[in-house]
Amino acid sequence: MTAAGFTKGEDGTGPVTADGMMPLWAVSLGWELRRGRQVIVNGQIRDRWWFDDRPASFRELVAGVLEARGADVVGWWDPVGGLSFPLPGHAERFAELEANRPGAATRSGGTAAPADDRRQTDTRGPRQTDPRGRRGGERERDRSSLLSPRPAGPPRAFDDVVAAVHRLAASPDAATAFVFQDVDHHLPPGEPESNPGYLRLRAAMTDAVTPHSALAGRHPHARNAVLCAVGDVGRLPGWFHLEDPRIATLHIGPPDPSERRLWLTWLRGEFNGAPGATRHDIEALVGATDGMSGWDVEALARTSWLRDAPLQKPDKLLELHRLNVSIDPWTQLDRETVARAGDVLGTRVVGQSKAVDAVAAALQAAFVGIDFGGSGTARPRGAFFFVGPTGVGKTELAKAVAELMFGDQSAYARFDMSEYQQEHAAERLAGAPPGYIGHEQGGELTRRVQERPFSVLLFDEIEKAHPRVLDKFLQILEDGRLTDGRGQTAYFSQCLIIFTSNTGAEAVQDLLSEDDEEVPYAVLEAHFTRAVEEKFRTIGRPEIYGRLKPGVVVFDMLRRKHIVKIADRLLGELTESVRERHQVELVPDTDTLHPWITERMSDPEHQAYGGRQIRNEMERLRAAVVAHFLAHRPAPGSRIRLGTGADGTPWVTTGEGNG
DSSP: OOOTTTOOOSSOOSSOOOOOTBBBHHHHHHHHHHHTTTTEEEOOOTTTSSSSEOOOOEEHHHHHHHHHOOSSSEEEETTTTEEEEEEEHHHHHHHHHHHHHHTTTHHHHHHHHHHHHHHHTTOOOOOOOHHHOOOOOOOHHHHHHHHHOOOOOOOHHHHHHHHHHHHHTTTTTSSSEEESSHHHHSSSSTTTGGHHHHHHHHHHHTOOOGGGGGGGSSSOEEEEEEEEEOOOGSSSOHHHSSSSSTTEEEEEOOHHHHHHHHHHHHHHSSSGGGGOOOOOHHHHHHHHHHTTOOOHHHHHHHHHTTTTEEETTHHHHHHHHTTTTTTHHHHSSHHHHHHHHHHHHHHHEEEEEEHHHHHHHHHHHHHHHOSSSTGGGGGOOEEEEEEETTTSSSHHHHHHHHHHSOOOGSSSSSEGGGGSSSSGGHHHHOOOOOTTTTGGGOOOOHHHHOOOOEEEEETTTTGGGGHHHHHHHHHHHHHSSEEEEEEEEEEEEEEEEEEETTTTTGGHHHHHHOSSSSSOHHHHHHHHHHHHHHHHHTTTOHHHHHGGGGEEEOOOOHHHHHHHHHHHHHHHHHHHHHHHHHHOEEEOOHHHHHHHHHHHHHSHHHHTTTHHHHHHHHHHHHHHHHHHHHOOOOOOOOOEEEEEEETTTTEETTTTTTO
């Protein structure tokens, strides 16, 4: 493959794959130029690439490609360095072209006489030997030197650079190519004063002509190149490139598998374990580095030595590379706490022994770190699908897990899937693609995991999400990673993922009404399992259910023996609130409250709503306490009692009586 040909076959046909000459996007750049278009290159313009079988920066690569296309002058402008010339001898050629243009001598030279000539015509006699006279003469010579003609250098101001580029690009006398990098930072879009600069730059791009020297080459012939290079094309005004078909955009993404294979072949000797590496080891590393930039691949070789991880174990190597020096909270958990995780979680979530045991087993496996093969390290530490009646503790269990791991129940991230019912909502998770509003912010999910790779992620009411959103989860569950619209990859290998669903809950009330006895858990489990499977088949995503099936946990309905426990917990929270705020002791009368709440929750309609209905019923008790404080203003240190009458009416009284 030659730099001038940009093709795989000698006749210009056939598939093009990466080789040591240049990356594939550089091949596309050459083709766009030969189509007569100017190009806005966007994406990973600060990554490390290669050119002519050697590593090269983006600037070196593009300059080499443009020179290989026949450019006599390759110039590069950026807001920091101004106009520069990355290739030797090109600055001098640019100066010659500028000096030879019409009117250049008048503007760059001038007719003022040299200072020495002016001194020769001075007829005022001998100079004074006074020191002040000597200093005056020095100042006069300095002023004269400022007026002396100097060699013309490259223009410095942006408008002057664009004007010079416009003149050269519109002339067929020389083959020129110029790149304007980060122009979006110099001309912030949305500001009226930026529009003239973009208009001048677009005129330079579209007015470019084909140089005479190119006509001797192979058809089709490229015009003089005026390119832009930006990190995000969305930061440019849309009209700048969308309104003219002669301007194309070219996105640069991370290296593809063939390009990563080249990188790893060149860098093989830099990895720990390189002498014993086989081709299979290299191929495994090619797959594991999906989404990584060229710089990251180089840094990975250094990580293999820093963390003593040979390339023969790619999953472990990438895990250590991504985590850097972060402390793994899975290994920081107290061994005894992990061993009795079921008891700890069971105190928070009442009546859900099977769900608690399943989550506790996942935490214990993550702590020990044992799995099937090496591929398991890329997948999340655990993935659960909690399904069951509403109000039975699904969200509460996720909070309890976060508190167990991080010491704070708010450390988990909750995503309400009812907000993701539209197809375009998938972009909120992984970020908008380049050119769209919000692209720079990334995705809500990917940004969270990138910032906190050790997370408990709760996706609440997953059945309400659009099927396109569910496709994102399939990638997470299978590969353990998700790439956002900016090309940055979030890794979920250290996350515990929990989905909750109320699918099938609408039929619970009918199940309860069929028999006066409580519905056995086996019947409830079969009902919800069947409902979830049918739901995924209905939306056309059975493969997601297949991946989640081992983690499906059916929550039991609240049994009568659990209702009193939950009521006592709520009464304890109410008692603590009264004590903390008013320094008054609230004493619940359990002899009347327990039978009352049990009777209220025996109604199938109430029982279908689980723990939320218990709280709703006990709102009447809280209202009675509030009314008592407003009417009687109990003194700090006093004691009041709370109970219910025979008709279920709450009462609050001071001391031992009731009323």
